[in-house]
Amino acid sequence: xxxxxxxxxxxxxxxAAAVVTALAVAIARTGGPGYxxxxxxxxxxxxxxxxxxxxxxxxxxxxYIGIDAPERDEPYYRDARRYNEELLARGEMRLAYGRARYDxxxxxxxxxxxxxxxxxxxxxxxxxxxxGWATTLEVxxxxxxxSAFRRAEEEARRAGRGMWAGAAGPEN
Numbered sequence: 001x002x003x004x005x006x007x008x009x010x011x012x013x014x015x016a017a018a019v020v021t022a023l024a025v026a027i028a029r030t031g032g033p034g035y036x037x038x039x040x041x042x043x044x045x046x047x048x049x050x051x052x053x054x055x056x057x058x059x060x061x062x063x064y065i066g067i068d069a070p071e072r073d074e075p076y077y078r079d080a081r082r083y084n085e086e087l088l089a090r091g092e093m094r095l096a097y098g099r100a101r102y103d104x105x106x107x108x109x110x111x112x113x114x115x116x117x118x119x120x121x122x123x124x125x126x127x128x129x130x131x132g133w134a135t136t137l138e139v140x141x142x143x144x145x146x147s148a149f150r151r152a153e154e155e156a157r158r159a160g161r162g163m164w165a166g167a168a169g170p171e172n
Contacts, residue, residue, distance in 0.1 A: 048088065051080025051133050052125075053107070061107040064125045065098045066149050068137035076163045080133035083162075087124045091116040098142030109142060129153050132162020 046054045046062075051069025054062050069080040095110040103109055112124040126145065128134040130152040138146045157164045 046088075046093070048081055048085045050077060051084045051128055054084075054088070054112075061105075062095060062110050062112075063103055063105075063107040064128070064134075065109050065111050065142045066137060066139075066145055067125050067129055067134040069128060069134040070163070076133065079162065080128065083131055083133045084124070084128060087122055087127055088112075088114055090114045090122060093124075098144065100139075100142050103139075111145070125149070126152050130156055130161075132156035132159075132164045 046056050048054050049061070050071060052064040052067050056062060069084070070077040092115045094113045094115065095108075096113070098109050098111065100109060114122045114124055116122070123145075125134075126148055129136060129149050136146065136149040136153050138149075156162060160166065
């Protein structure tokens with residue numbers, strides 16, 4: 001075997017090992033099964049219910065793990081819902097399940113990610129908290145990102161973002 005072929009093979013093996021390692025870390029962090037359950041390349045396939053829930057076209061409700069956003073008729077409901085819509089409109093939505101797959105209402109529990117065309121990935125659950133449109137909600141066993149959500153909420157409070165702005169008052 002030629003030296004350049006050996007180098008190419010070695011490089012390919014290193015890249016493959018890096019990909020497998022990154023995937024293993026992602027699986028460990030989410031507590032998920034290691035693959036994406038759904039992929040929606042556009043707004044088709046779901047509708048936004050509020051700041052922490054979507055409904056799939058098949059009727060399945062998906063509740064975002066680890067966060068709590070205002071419900072209908074609560075202050076900041078429209079703002080949280082609108083920001084959730086904006087985040088999901090950035091690209092392909094992907095869902096990863098936590099350790100507990102359903103809540104006591106029968107809703108699917110998921111970590112939600114959006115991948116933009118430029119490859120940038122947004123962790124929607126965390127971004128809603130960081131922007132101040134949701135608070136943390138720790139419900140074991142789905143607590144893999146609880147500390148990250150707490151840090152994001154503290155950051156939003158200190159910066160006066162979203163519902164923490166205070167002076168502007170809520171838009172319902």
